[in-house]
Amino acid sequence: MTNDRTTAMTDSSPAAPPAPSRPRTLLRLLPGLALTFAIAVVATILGTFVPVVGGPVFGIVIGVLLAAFLRPGTVLDSGTKFSSKRILQASIVVLGSGLSLTQVVSVGAASLPVMLGTLAVALLGGWLLGKALRVDGEIGTLISVGTGICGASAIAAVTAVIDAAESKVAYAIGTIFTFNVAAVLVYPTLGHLLGLSQHAFGLWAGTAINDTSSVVAAAYTYGSSAGAYGVVVKLTRTLMIIPISVVLALFVARRRSRALELAPDGGAAAADGGTTRRRVPWKKIVPLFIVGFLVASALDSVGAIPDSWHAPLSFAGVFMITMALSGIGLSTRLATLKSAGHRPLLLGGILFVLVGASSLLLQAATGTL
Known part of the structure; x- marks a missing residue:
């Protein structure tokens, strides 16, 4: 019985807040979207009269x-x-x-x-x-x-x-x-x-x-x-983001590795195996x-x-x-x-x-x- 109550109390503990529903997300977007749409309509009309500006x-x-x-x-x-x-x-x-x-x-x-x-x-x-x-x-x-x-x-x-x-x-x-x-x-x-x-x-x-x-x-x-x-x-x-980011990632990793090598008593190198590697964020690149x-x-x-x-x-x-x-x-x-x-x-x-x-x-x- 105690176990059941304990389980019940555990199950009834506050859960993580639910993710916002899609309709609620759309409602949050609507005011800004409506305004940008209205501005775009006005701007497009003005652009037809002044095509040099557009x-x-x-x-x-x-x-x-x-x-x-x-x-x-x-x-x-x-x-x-x-x-x-x-x-x-x-x-x-x-x-x-x-x-x-x-x-x-x-x-x-x-x-x-x-x-x-x-x-x-x-x-x-x-x-x-x-x-x-x-x-x-x-x-x-x-x-x-x-x-x-x-x-x-x-x-x-x-x-x-x-x-x-x-x-x-x-x-x-x-x-x-x-x-x-x-x-x-x-x-x-x-x-x-x-x-x-x-x-x-x-x-x-x-x-x-x-x-x-x-x-x-x-x-x-x-x-x-x-x-x-x-x-x-x-x-x-x-x-060109790809090669530039890769080069910078290698440069930063090399610079940090050298800094760790020069640190007294190895510094953080001991905790990190002597090297610090940084992953290239391909999804952003x-x-x-x-x-x-x-x-x-x-x-x-x-x-x-x-x-x-x-x-x-x-x-x-x-x-x-x-x-x-x-x-x-x-x-x-x-x-x-x-x-x-x-x-x-x-x-x-x-x-x-x-x-x-x-x-x-x-x-x-x-x-x-």
Whole structure:
């Protein structure tokens, strides 16, 4: 009897809280999703009247203004973050349905000289300028890979490798986001002033603008051909996260091993067998939306997507991008940008200019301008 009571008491002890149900999760997303959808509708309409600016740019500007002056409450946060991340990734997959794998491979291969050149400028320039400006080493590394590869995604992957502090990550992301917005607003205008073709602008945007959302927004604002080309170039460039993260992981592991060897009495080496190894976070390094993009391209290559679907899918993809950028704008806090400080911002600004200029110079040198 005692055992039964004991069992009953044990069974009746407080259990772990149940996982939130799917309907409850959807309800939490709805307010933010509804607002980003409404902004995207307004931005798309404005974009038809001012095509040089385009719907995506209007979306992020409206979002930033609303966040600054109306300060929407936290009830919107879940939906706006979902828009800025998941809907953006889904938009890339949708846009992949209009590109065959042959196009993807040819564009990616053709862009390699410019892409690798700009990556070298970002990484080497970040290292040298970071030292000259006395920027913290980890912050400099994060800004360099963010500028050279793919903005916040690269920063997230590298953070998991080098184990950077949250405050340093915030500095880097604030810096990168500042120049993401600048690129979306400035690049299309500069492209028209320079008389760049759709091909040249797509290659410029794909190799010089750091974040995927900003590349897509700027390139599709310039034109649909520039957008399609820029997306493929950018996704090819995103794959550079893999070798860079592996190299950094090996560097960090080697540096920590040497530090443990030099520690008095072996330090923590005795408890760790003398070595410290850090696993490479493959799930973060290889984004799932790239796989989805390639699958969509493969379906288009084999004729599984009818030609009559291409125009509606293209419109849907651009609208989703506008919705995602609206969410990014709503999530923007000017105080976060200010907290980045002047030295990281200066480093990010110089790299922003250097990478953009080197992309154009490399295009001219390789005959792709």
